[in-house]
Amino acid sequence: MTDRLLELINEIAVVHGKVTLSSGAEADWYVDLRRVTLHHEAAPLIGARMLEATADLEYDVVGGLTLGADPVATAMLHAAAAQGRALDACVVRKAQKAHGMQRQVEGPGVEGRRVLAVDDTSTTGGSVLQAVEALRAAGAEVVGVGLVVDRGVADVVAQAGLPLRTVYTTADLNTP
Numbered sequence: 379m380t381d382r383l384l385e386l387i388n389e390i391a392v393v394h395g396k397v398t399l400s401s402g403a404e405a406d407w408y409v410d411l412r413r414v415t416l417h418h419e420a421a422p423l424i425g426a427r428m429l430e431a432t433a434d435l436e437y438d439v440v441g442g443l444t445l446g447a448d449p450v451a452t453a454m455l456h457a458a459a460a461q462g463r464a465l466d467a468c469v470v471r472k473a474q475k476a477h478g479m480q481r482q483v484e485g486p487g488v489e490g491r492r493v494l495a496v497d498d499t500s501t502t503g504g505s506v507l508q509a510v511e512a513l514r515a516a517g518a519e520v521v522g523v524g525l526v527v528d529r530g531v532a533d534v535v536a537q538a539g540l541p542l543r544t545v546y547t548t549a550d551l552n553t554p
């Protein structure tokens with residue numbers, strides 16, 4: 379059976395060429411997941427597939443470090459709502475806001491709640507584990523990490539003591 383989401387990722391998000399990654403490392407390919415997490419056909423598929431991939435984990439809030447995680451979390455919120463499930467989303471700011479409510483984690487609240495930390499992709503795990511730290515500081519119980527594309531963080535997430543659920547790994551992508 380055709381995997382339409384994988385087709386879309388390979389067609390519109392995989393970029394060949396030298397690129398500097400979030401960690402500062404150099405790579406010769408990139409997957410610009412924003413091109414699919416904000417795409418009219420791909421985003422609903424991402425919501426459904428992320429719910430499926432994390433079905434064995436129990437959580438009532440989903441979110442991660444802005445910006446990559448945000449459309450993933452909201453796609454999951456909407457996919458869950460379509461199933462009659464009340465799943466809230468949250469956004470983890472890169473730093474605490476200096477005015478207003480001065481929060482780092484935005485949304486209906488994570489204190490005392492079970493949270494799935496997500497990201498669109500992860501290469502070193504730095505971003506998603508920064509989100510885990512901020513979520514815990516806000517009082518959340520982080521139950522696991524969910525990714526659309528894992529670029530190789532299984533060991534890092536395991537070392538952090540969290541279960542990792544992913545829809546794709548780099549082996550699934552048309553990379554050089």
Ligand SMILES: O=P(O)(O)OC[C@H]1O[C@H](OP(=O)(O)OP(=O)(O)O)[C@H](O)[C@@H]1O
Pocket residue numbers: 400401443444445446447497498499500501502503504505506
């Ligand atoms: O596993 P890591 O080494 O942390 O890399 C992965 C991170 O890099 C990208 O975000 P980026 O830092 O480019 O920022 P953005 O989400 O604001 O675009 C991506 O969305 C992940 O969050």
Ligand SMILES: O=C(O)c1cc(=O)[nH]c(=O)[nH]1
Pocket residue numbers: 398399400401407408409410411499500501502529
């Ligand atoms: O490591 C990263 O920064 C990174 C890799 C990648 O393939 N896609 C992305 O958005 N970020």
